[in-house]
Amino acid sequence: MCGIVGLYLKNEALYPQLGELFKPMLIEMTSRGPDSAGVAIYRNPVPDGQLKFSLAHDSNSHDWQALADSMASTLSCTATIKQNDTHAILVTSGTENAVQSWLATEASDVRMVGSGQSVEIYKETGLPEQVYERFGLANAQGRHMIGHTRMATESAVTTAGSHPFATGADLCLVHNGSLSNHNRLREELKRKGVTFGSENDSEVAAAYLTWKLRQGVSLKDALEQALDDLDGFFTFCIGTSDGFAVVRDPIACKHAVLAETDDWVAMATEYRSIATLPGSGQARVWEPRPATVYAWGAETLDGEAANAAAHAGAGAA
Amino acid sequence: MNTMDFQKIGLREINRTLQGLDPLSNERNYTITNPMGQHAIACGLNAPLMVDIQGNVGFYCAGMNQQAEVTISGHAGVGLAENMMSGIVRVKGNASQSAGATGHGGLLVIEGDASSRCGISMKGIDIVVGGSVGHMSAFMGQVGHLVVCGDAGEALGDSIYEAKLYVAGSVESLGADCIEKDMTAEHLTTLADLLERAQINKDASSFRRYGSARKLYNFDIDHADEY
Numbered sequence: 074m075c076g077i078v079g080l081y082l083k084n085e086a087l088y089p090q091l092g093e094l095f096k097p098m099l100i101e102m103t104s105r106g107p108d109s110a111g112v113a114i115y116r117n118p119v120p121d122g123q124l125k126f127s128l129a130h131d132s133n134s135h136d137w138q139a140l141a142d143s144m145a146s147t148l149s150c151t152a153t154i155k156q157n158d159t160h161a162i163l164v165t166s167g168t169e170n171a172v173q174s175w176l177a178t179e180a181s182d183v184r185m186v187g188s189g190q191s192v193e194i195y196k197e198t199g200l201p202e203q204v205y206e207r208f209g210l211a212n213a214q215g216r217h218m219i220g221h222t223r224m225a226t227e228s229a230v231t232t233a234g235s236h237p238f239a240t241g242a243d244l245c246l247v248h249n250g251s252l253s254n255h256n257r258l259r260e261e262l263k264r265k266g267v268t269f270g271s272e273n274d275s276e277v278a279a280a281y282l283t284w285k286l287r288q289g290v291s292l293k294d295a296l297e298q299a300l301d302d303l304d305g306f307f308t309f310c311i312g313t314s315d316g317f318a319v320v321r322d323p324i325a326c327k328h329a330v331l332a333e334t335d336d337w338v339a340m341a342t343e344y345r346s347i348a349t350l351p352g353s354g355q356a357r358v359w360e361p362r363p364a365t366v367y368a369w370g371a372e373t374l375d376g377e378a379a380n381a382a383a384h385a386g387a388g389a390a
Numbered sequence: 391m392n393t394m395d396f397q398k399i400g401l402r403e404i405n406r407t408l409q410g411l412d413p414l415s416n417e418r419n420y421t422i423t424n425p426m427g428q429h430a431i432a433c434g435l436n437a438p439l440m441v442d443i444q445g446n447v448g449f450y451c452a453g454m455n456q457q458a459e460v461t462i463s464g465h466a467g468v469g470l471a472e473n474m475m476s477g478i479v480r481v482k483g484n485a486s487q488s489a490g491a492t493g494h495g496g497l498l499v500i501e502g503d504a505s506s507r508c509g510i511s512m513k514g515i516d517i518v519v520g521g522s523v524g525h526m527s528a529f530m531g532q533v534g535h536l537v538v539c540g541d542a543g544e545a546l547g548d549s550i551y552e553a554k555l556y557v558a559g560s561v562e563s564l565g566a567d568c569i570e571k572d573m574t575a576e577h578l579t580t581l582a583d584l585l586e587r588a589q590i591n592k593d594a595s596s597f598r599r600y601g602s603a604r605k606l607y608n609f610d611i612d613h614a615d616e617y
Contacts, residue, residue: 325506325524326487328467328487330467330486343427343467344427344446344448345426345427345428345429346427348426348427348445348446349426353446354446358465358483358484359503360484360487360505362524363506363525
């Protein structure tokens with residue numbers, strides 16, 4: 074099972090309502106994934122020369138300020154931090170490598186769940202509504218969000234096994250399905266120096282993309298290569314700094330539906346998540362074709378022109 | 391005319407009402423509003439009702455239908471009219487995967503496109519699609535007709551038994567044991583009748599016919615690779 078949802082606002086006037094519009098989309102997918110939930114929201118981009126890290130800890134009373142102070146003094150960088158329940162958003166002038174290796178040695182109980190200039194990732198075990206509430210996401214403003222509700226199959230119900238999984242700067246992945254070659258692929262990626270935080274199959278897909286992107290492969294090419302290298306069932310939604318991309322495996326037995334109006338683009342595992350959006354009754358609704366990459370607003374992809382060709386004649390709803 | 395608002399009374403009340411009608415009642419017309427993409431709407435009907443659903447529905451709409459005529463003024467999710475026995479189900483928009491799966495009878499009309507596995511394991515249902523169908527349509531189709539006015543995706547009619555397939559547009563590929571067959575006068579008559587019943591205006595002579603080569607019925611060592 075599992076449910077995935079994505080919302081990209083084309084109309085700037087709706088930006089202040091992003092969290093409110095996204096909430097019923099995620100909650101509607103509770104029956105597909107009551108074990109854990111998570112979202113990636115793209116907002117408040119930091120200026121060039123700074124990075125934003127989403128950090129998580131098992132406890133909601135972790136001393137984040139001490140962590141930021143210690144990091145700032147060791148790495149001689151700026152570091153401001155804001156706690157949000159079990160998570161914290163760190164904004165720093167430190168480099169990604171420096172921050173990551175500092176966290177690994179000095180704060181090994183802290184998990185880095187996302188990084189980039191605008192992405193913030195929040196995920197926890199529990200019902201989607203509870204997770205959404207605890208991070209105060211209903212008031213969130215921004216341009217786009219992706220989310221996941223998990224019914225665990227391949228690994229334990231833990232925060233570390235929750236989605237989204239970061240796949241690089243401002244990139245993250247949510248997955249509906251199950252991969253059958255994740256153990257072998259995980260071992261191969263480990264040999265190439267990729268590290269893992271869980272036994273989760275979706276994390277392997279994220280790590281695969283991370284590794285490909287690090288080799289300089291474009292996101293579109295990485296997704297197309299994933300179609301060859303990942304064995305199993307999947308619908309992926311990949312959040313990018315500019316929008317999101319959707320791809321399904323060639324057999325396409327994991328549901329997915331896309332809808333678009335003048336105001337927004339939405340993807341969901343089931344249409345009922347999209348039905349709550351304003352104007353959904355008049356939206357263009359269709360089902361993404363198997364083994365075809367769709368994307369909105371992502372400059373790393375071919376963008377809307379490529380989608381128009383893929384949409385033509387696509388099966389629907 | 392009876393109108394039921396899904397958001398006000400919910401799925402169970404709607405289905406209970408439609409399934410529990412007195413067969414002698416003259417109340418035959420029902421409209422369902424605000425379906426909100428929810429699942430299993432108007433399932434298991436067994437009376438000559440006219441049900442109009444105004445909006446997009448979720449999975450398994452009008453499943454197991456008998457006698458009723460269900461019209462969806464919108465799009466439909468996975469498993470539309472699954473295992474239909476008789477009656478008519480019509481969707482004015484598109485249908486997702488496995489539309490008409492395992493259907494034993496009746497007529498399913500999809501005015502837009504259908505996704506993959508349309509008519510999978512069909513057992514007597516007639517399906518007319520105004521647009522195109524996705525991959526693996528009519529997989530293991532046993533009896534009935536699948537009429538596609540647009541194109542068909544990969545592996546049409548894979549492992550087909552005796553279902554008859556008519557496609558006006560292109561076929562991306564034929565599945566195992568599915569071949570093109572001659573269109574005879576008898577087939578043209580059947581097809582024209584199906585199009586007329588579906589109220590789809592398309593010239594029967596523009597279609598090509600596909601069906602089983604009947605090579606997979608019995609084990610044949612020369613075809614071991616195909617099993």
